[in-house]
Amino acid sequence: MTDNYDALETRSQTDRERDLFVRLPEILKAAMAASAYTERMKGVDPASITSREALAKLPVLRKGELSTLQKTALPFGGFIAKAPGSFGRLFTSPGPIFEAEPASNDPWRAARGLFAAGFRQGDIVLNTFSYHLTPGGFIMDSGARALGCAVIPAGPGNTEQQFELIEAYRPNAYCGTPDFLKILIEAAAANGRDVSSIKRALVSGAAFPKSLQEKFAEHGIEAYQAYATADLGFIAYETSAREGLVVNEDIIVEIVRPGTGDPVAEGEVGEIIVTTLDPHHPIIRLALGDLTAVMPGTSPCGRTNMRIRGWMGRADQATKVKGMFVRPEQVAEIGRRHPELGRLRLLVEREHETDVMSLLAECASGSDALLAAVTDTLHAVTKLKGMVSFVAPGSLPNDGKVIADERSYS
Numbered sequence: 567m568t569d570n571y572d573a574l575e576t577r578s579q580t581d582r583e584r585d586l587f588v589r590l591p592e593i594l595k596a597a598m599a600a601s602a603y604t605e606r607m608k609g610v611d612p613a614s615i616t617s618r619e620a621l622a623k624l625p626v627l628r629k630g631e632l633s634t635l636q637k638t639a640l641p642f643g644g645f646i647a648k649a650p651g652s653f654g655r656l657f658t659s660p661g662p663i664f665e666a667e668p669a670s671n672d673p674w675r676a677a678r679g680l681f682a683a684g685f686r687q688g689d690i691v692l693n694t695f696s697y698h699l700t701p702g703g704f705i706m707d708s709g710a711r712a713l714g715c716a717v718i719p720a721g722p723g724n725t726e727q728q729f730e731l732i733e734a735y736r737p738n739a740y741c742g743t744p745d746f747l748k749i750l751i752e753a754a755a756a757n758g759r760d761v762s763s764i765k766r767a768l769v770s771g772a773a774f775p776k777s778l779q780e781k782f783a784e785h786g787i788e789a790y791q792a793y794a795t796a797d798l799g800f801i802a803y804e805t806s807a808r809e810g811l812v813v814n815e816d817i818i819v820e821i822v823r824p825g826t827g828d829p830v831a832e833g834e835v836g837e838i839i840v841t842t843l844d845p846h847h848p849i850i851r852l853a854l855g856d857l858t859a860v861m862p863g864t865s866p867c868g869r870t871n872m873r874i875r876g877w878m879g880r881a882d883q884a885t886k887v888k889g890m891f892v893r894p895e896q897v898a899e900i901g902r903r904h905p906e907l908g909r910l911r912l913l914v915e916r917e918h919e920t921d922v923m924s925l926l927a928e929c930a931s932g933s934d935a936l937l938a939a940v941t942d943t944l945h946a947v948t949k950l951k952g953m954v955s956f957v958a959p960g961s962l963p964n965d966g967k968v969i970a971d972e973r974s975y976s
Contacts, residue, residue, distance in 0.1 A: 571681040574815045575869045582871065586818055587616045589843050597848040602635070602644030607850075618829070621851070622820065626827040626839060628853045629797065630882060633661035642666065646847065653847075657701045659796040665701055668846045674701070674799025675814050676709025676792075682805045682812070682869075683768040683790040685739055687714030692732060692764065694720050694742030695771070701796045702771070706741040709800070715739070722746055729759040740767040744774045744782075744789070751785055762786065768803075770794050773877075793876060795854060798840055802874050807867040811876050816843045819872060820851070821860055823901075824881040824968055825894030827851065835859045835966030837881035838874075855882045857966040883969040887914055887921045887950055896947045897968045900925070903943050906936060909962040912952075916973040924953040932956035 570576055594612035597603040606625050615621055627645070636643035641650060641664040650656055654669035667673050685691065691710045697703035697719055707717050718731055722742065728750060731737075740747055747767055754761040767782065767789035774791040782789045790804040793811055801819065802811035813819050821836040822829050830836040838856050842849045857880065861873040884893045897910050908928030915922050925944050929936070941954045 570868065571678045575678070575812075575871065577870060579864075579870055579872075582815075583618075586843065587618075587621075590615055590621070590818070590841070593841075593843050593845060593848045594850065596647075596845045597850050599647040600642075600645050601647075602639070603850065605644075618818075618820070621818065621841065622822075622827060622829055624827075624851055626822075626851050626853045627849075629663075629795075629855055632663045632797075636664055640664075645849075648846070655701075655704060657699060657704075657796065659700050663797070665796055666847060667701065667704065668844060670846065672709055672712035673844075673847075674705040674708060674794070675816060676705050676794070676800045677712040678709075678814060679792045679794075679800045679803030680706070680709050680713060680715075680741075680768055682803050682867075683792075684766045684788060685710060685713055685715055685768065689713075689715040689739045690735055690737040691715045691717045691739040691741055692720055692728070692735075692737040693717050694722050694728070694740070694746050697721050701799075705794060705796075705799050706768070710739075710741070725750060725753045729754065729757075729761070732761050732763065733759065736763040738763055738765050740764050740769075740787070740789075742767075742769065743771045744769040744778050744791075745772050747782065747787075747789070748778065751782075751787075766790075768792055791876070793874075797852060798842060798849060798854075801838070801840060802876075805865055805867040805869060807865045809865055810861045810873040812865055812867075812869045813872040813874060815871065817841065818843070819874070821858060821874075822853070823898055824857070824883065824966060825896075826898045827853075828898070832860045832862060833964075835878055835964050837966070853881075855880055857881050859964075859966075878966060881966060883967060883971075885914055885969055885971045887923055887948075890948070890950060892923070892948050892950065892969060894968045897925075899947050900940065900943050903947075904936070904940055906930075906932075907940070908959050909964075910968060911962050912969045914969065914971045914973060921973070922952070923948075923950065924955060926955055926957050926962060928959045928962055929956040930959050 591612040653666040655667040657665045695702035770792045792803040794800045802813045818841040820839040824837045838854045857878040858874040864870045911926045913924050
């Protein structure tokens, strides 16, 4: 699979960045037609947001806050200017969070990722993502049909009926979780059913370890993974190079220090923030709560967009210490007040039936005075007492974790 969905995938990164940030001001204007974005970006001149540095100064919208924010002005919390009736479909996902599907071809930008996984015009796709209330099934369905594929809207579960569909229609492609594909393969083998027509798959929604990839390959199935969400659709997708996930076109991805909107250096693990360039449904700096890191260079498959390492855990590491929440934003605030420090990690442990916390701070030349100052800041920011220890630069793990809860109650 050496061909590409279109020429956008192989343009220079310079050309791509120029295009994204030439278009961004108009997207911001469209977003600010909605009352919530107007309030959040009060005083912002959209025409001035023409670089990543400028974008990074805009406020972050956290996915974890959406459910509460939407309740202030149902259904979308004032983040969408258009009336619900102007959209193609209306959904909900756990939270609840209400989502709208633009009335357009491939509204979730899924076709590109499916194409990279080998889906082509004329394929028959067994789509086992849910079509009930949530967008998952429709995300894959619309992308596959935009490619010219026929789609079986199977949904999840009910393996007996799935076998009947597979044996009747002989689909050559699968969309769904990797776990359910594994169930289908194993149940077919145990019950003498034939699922051998399936030759390629695009999986998402669960971990996809190399061992499972190899298991599918043993059954003649070439499977790739995608990183997608119910709010945004396809964010990144795997290619034939199998080196990370390539970021989708027409979106801007930032990797920031958890609890902040501050970009991290390339290769450092941080939280994923996405801005979409859809004028009908713009989303500005949505923090997904997932961790990843940017991979250096470009993919051997020839696609030139940013690559990420895939899902690497959750950024929402808030925990309770002595009955009070401690959040990543507070750890980040300590770092802001003391720029001499590098990475920070707050350890929460249990000693003598009592919660204790200690802050590990990378520092090249720590002094007693700085140690005392950071200790005071820790208390001032968290309202809790804790120890501070300086460690050598580069000694803390690059895993995006800023709060490590290591308490055991056994």
